[in-house]
Amino acid sequence: MTDPALYRKHLEALDRWLGEALEHSKRQGLALDGVLFHAGELVYYHADDQPVVFHPAPHFVRWTPLGGPDHCVLARPGRKPIVIRVAPRDYWYEHAALAPSYWQDSVELREVTGPEQIPALIGSLDRIAYVGSSPEAASRFGIDADRIEPLALLAVLDWHRATKTDHELALIAQASRRAADGHRVARKAFEAGASEREIHWAYLQATGHLEQELPFEAIVALDEKASVLHYQNKRGADDAPGKVFLLDAGASCDGYASDITRTWIRDGLEPVFEQLLMSVDELQRDLVAMVTPGRPYPEIHRAAQAALVRALADHGIIERDVDQAAAMSLARTFMPHGVGHHLGIQVHDIGGRQAGPDGGVVPPPEGDPWLRNTRRLEPGHVVTVEPGVYFVPMLLDELKQKPEGKLVDWSLVEKLIPCGGIRIEDDVVCTPSAPKDLTRPLLQGPRGV
DSSP, X not given: OOOXXXXXXXXHHHHHXXXXXXXXXXXXXXXXXXXXXXXXXXXXXXXXXXXXXXXXXXXXXXXXXXXXXXXXXXEOTTSOOEEEEEOOOOSSSOOOOOOOOTTGGGXXXXXXXXXXXXXXXXXXXXXEEEESSOHXXXXXXXXXXXXXXXXXXXXXXXXXXXXXXXXXXXXXXXHHHHHXXXXXXXHHHHHTTOOXXXXXXXXXXXXXXXXXXXXXXXXXXXXXXXXXXXXXXXXXXXXXXXXXXXXXXXXXXXXXXXXXXEEEEOSSSOHHHHHHHHHHHHHHHHHHTTOOTTOBHHHHHHHHHXXXXXXXXXXXXXXXXXXXXXXXXXXXXHOOXXXXXXXXXXXXXXXXXXXXXXXXXXXXXXXXXXXXXXSBOOTTOEEEEOOEEEOOHHHHHHHHTSGGGGGBOHHHHHHHGGGOEEEOBXXXXXXXXXXXXXXXXXXXXXXXX
């Protein structure tokens, strides 16, 4: 997955960024010696003894791939991180010994049987901040409220989450390979007439994931369901086979995610939809080429909207000559989402709208509140690029009531509504030179494999 040398360099970068965060916190009046990064605690469903699926807190994951609740990392600049694994003596669940891994020699690894032993193990936490999901646990560790996720500290840590180290890029690349394996198998299942559920099961098997190990719930949509942006259901055989298949699904590797979308079709479809699919695929590749240092990500979003309007006109869905206001309204009707987001430990990785390491927010463009990324791209950023076009009945009904609704060929749109929609999404690294597309070498567009 990665190697000890990359991980050591990764820790060196985290150490620098931690030092910067502590200095900023000091300037804001809170002097700290280090941070206790906490994986978090199990949360249970209301009035039940069944736990919610556990995901470690993202800042903890950045230091170690250790899975499970309660673990901690004590990080102090210039010192070897202390990783505390909590392995209860328990006959209800397995707490197996750790298998040797690339990261263990670079940290000071300690083990306890319960989280209550952590304070005694690591000593005074008087000048230590807590970063994690459980303020209650921080209080039990003796960490005062003003040191629980202080904003001045988090602003710097969140900002640097966008810049991936070579270690992190290796993990995201591996997650992309796993997801691409799943997409290829899922496509074959679709072409064989499988249902959404059957396609989903095939995807899980191909990626080697259990359901709870996916970085997000896979979107497995046939036909009209492809117009539901976050379609969450998996229909059975009664709704198969389909003629259009949209799969938005990723995979995980040591806590890092991939996020890939492809749209495939079968014979017997409205020809304009197939032509539109090829246009979106071509557009997506043009947008990937824009992932260059210094570019504000909203520029890519605006380019996607403009190109989408041209594609709609080229295929006769809207009139060719429209003014700017009408063009933007049409673009938002047919692509009602942002063109991408940061990717890393979280699928929608943090800091996409942050103004700088001191905090602050860069709001999305007026009219596009759903755009998750407004930052300038820098080398080491990993972003998704995911243009789409959708025939959403609710939005189309609203468009009919607007003046620009007269610019639409509604008879053609009625034929396209059963096709649902199109989305093409790659994971892309911003480098000092050309963008590095992690997805396209593994998984081609609708005409390729």
